[in-house]
Amino acid sequence: MGVSDPECDKVSGRTFVASAVRNLIRPDIVVHHSADAVPEYNNPRLFPGMYPTLYPYGIGGFEDKSRLTPLSFDRQAKYCLNVSDRGFRYHESFIFVMLNMLQRRQAHLQTYFAVRKSNFDSVARNLTSVSPDVLIRLANRLEQEHKLSNLSTDEQNALKLLRQVNTMSTRIPGSQASKIFVRNEIRNYYGYFGLPHIFFTFNPNPAHSPVFQVMYGDYSVDLSERLPRMPTGRVCATRLAHDPVAAADFFEFSFRCLFRYLLGWDFDHDRSVDGGGILGHIRAFYGTSE
Template sequence: DFFMEASGYSTSSSNTSLYNAMKADALAHCLSDGGHFVVPWKGHRAIHDFCNEYTLTWMFPHLDPFVLGGFDDPHWHKPVSMAKQLAHLLHMANSRFEEEPTFAFVFHNILQKREAACLVRFHILDGRHTCIVEDIQQIPGQVFSKLADKLQKSQWAKVTLVEEEMALRVLHKVHMLRHDVPSSDAYKWCHRNEIRSLV
C-alpha cells in the first residue's frame, strides 16, 4: 500500500450555470456520431477529492458523464458512504468501473487519505509544550476560527493581523501524526512483526 495524490483540474466551477454548460457539452458529445468519450481538458482549479460529488465525473468522465453516481452527494436523503458505493460499482455485473484500470486504485487512495485524515493526532516536540500553551493563551479564541475560515477559502490567503501571524506560528509548531499510516516504515514493521508472531 502507498499513497498517491489523486488530483485533477477542471475549467468548470461550482457555479450552476457553468456546471449545466459542462453537462450539456458532455451530452452533446456523447450523442454526436462516434462520440463515446468525453475528453477532459486541463484547467487552473484543483479538484478536491474529499466530499465532492463531482470527483467521479471530473476524473473519469467516460464512466459517469451525467453525474448520476457521484460520491458524497449532499442531495441524497439517506447518505451512503464512499466505501459502500465504491464496492457496489465494482461488483456490478459487466461493470465499466471494474474494467477501468486506474479507477479502483485512485479511489482506494482517496479512501486511505480520508481514513488518515480522520485518525490524525497532534504532536508537539519535547520542550515546546509550555511555550505553545503560553502562545495559545495570548491569542483570542475567535482568531483561530477566523483564520480557519480564511484558509479554507484560499490556502494562499495573506494574514493581516498580528494575532493571525502569532496563530500561524503556533500552527507551524504543532505537527500532525498518525501511528499507522499505510506504507510508512512503522506500518510495515508492525505488520511484519504480526506475521512473524503467527508463523
Template sequence: MIPRGSKPANEYSNPNLLLGVFPTLFPYGFGALEDSSRPVQINFREHVRYLLSYGDRRFEEHYSFIFVLFNILQRRTACFHAQLMTSRPYFQQSAQLLETLSSEDVATALLNISKASYSKVSDERINTLMKHIKVVGGHVMGSAYSRSALRTKIHSLCFNLGLPSLFVTINPADIHSPVALYFAGVDLDLDRVLPEVLRTSYECSQIIATHPVATAKFFNCLIKSILKCLVLGGVLGPTKA
C-alpha cells in the first residue's frame, strides 16, 4: 500500500497515492480520491472539501495533509491552463521562439532579475516566456500572479465605475473571537458568552492554528454577514460593484 521506489508516483488517476502517503488518515485503505470503482464519481476538489469537513477533524488537524492537497490542486490548475494555452494556434510561434532558449539564457535572466537590472525588452524570448507564465499563473490560486490578476480587476472597476466612495479594510482577529472557537469545535453558548468560559490567549491561538478549515469558515461567515448587512441592500444601499 505504501509506495516505495526511486521513480516519482503518478498523481493523476492514482487512487492509491494518498492512501499510501497518509496511512494514518486512511487506516483501512478505503475512501481514496478519484476511485474509479465508486458508483458515483466525485470531483477531486469537492472530495478534498468533504474530507476537510470530517466530524473527527483528523484531516483538518493533520500537519501536512492540507498543504499536500493544496499543492496538488495548484499543479493541476497550472497544467490544465498550460494545456489550454499550448493548444491555441498562436502558441506555435511562441513555441518556436522558446525552443531557442537555453538554460544559460534563463540563468542569466534570473540573475539580472535578482539584481533588479532586468529590462523588459532585453530579450524577446524571456519576455515571451514570462508572459506565458503570467497567463498560466493568474489562474493558480495563491500565486503572486493570481493576486496581480485580482489587482487588475480592481483597476478595471475603477476605470469603468470610478473610484470607490468607501474603502474599508476588514481584518478579523480570529484568535480573539468566540465564533472562531465555536467553528473549531469548542463547546460554547454563543448567546451567553462569559469571560470565565473563554480560553486563555495562548489556548485560543493554539486552537485556531490547529483548525485552519474552521478559521476559514469563520472568516467566510463573517465577511458574508458584513456584506449582507452593510452592502447588499443593507445600510449602504445598492452598489454598482
C-alpha cells in the first residue's frame, strides 16, 4: 500500500506514517501469479507472455542474457516505442505497464535510508530485527487515529525507529524530494551565474500544430504551405490521445528549435552560438518539464 501526494496537502500526516510503516515490511511491489510471484528483473519471458500479440514469436523480451550485446531496460523500452509499425505505442496498456516498471526500478535504485552517524549501529540492528506483524499493527493503529499512548513496547520501538530514519528519493521524478533537489540546483545557478534575466513558460500545443500531425503519420499535411490544411479539432484531439509518444517527440523538437534558432543555443557543445540569439549570448539556462 502506498501514498502519493506530491504537494503534501490532501493526505493526513498519520496516513503518510502508516504507509511508511507498511513499506518497511516489503518495499517491493510484486504481482502474484498462482502461488509464486512473477519476477520483473532478468525475466525475458515476462513481456512476451503478457503481450502475445506484440511478441508473436515469443522472443524479444527485456533483459535477455542471450543477446551478444547487452541492452538495458530503458533503452529497449525507447526502441519499442519508436519502431516503424507503432504497435507498441498504440497498445492500450503496454506503455503504462512499462512506465510503471521503469518508475519502480528507479525507486529501487534511487531510494535509500539516511540516519545520523551516532544512531547508525542501533538503527541497523533494529531495522533488521523488527517484526512484520508489529509494523502491520502499528500501521493500522496510526491509520485509524488511535492514541499513541496505548502502543505496546514493540510498537513504540518501531515508531521510534521510523522517526530516526529519513527516506531519500531525490532522483525519482515527481517526488517531493526531487522538487527540493531541483530548487537547490536552481539556487546554485543563482550563486554561480547570478540572478536570471528572464523567466518564461514554454507550452507548445501539439493538437493545433501541423508538425505534430506529420509526426503522427498524416503526410497529407503540407508543411511547405503557410497555412496548411488541418484535420478537424476532434480528429486532432483524438490523435493526441492516441499517440502520446508523438506528442513527447513534438515537445522535444519544439523545445530544441526554440533554443537553437531563436535563443541561439548550441546543444552539441552546450554553449551559445557565435552569433547569439534574439536575447544575445546565453551563459546558461535551467528548465524543467511537468
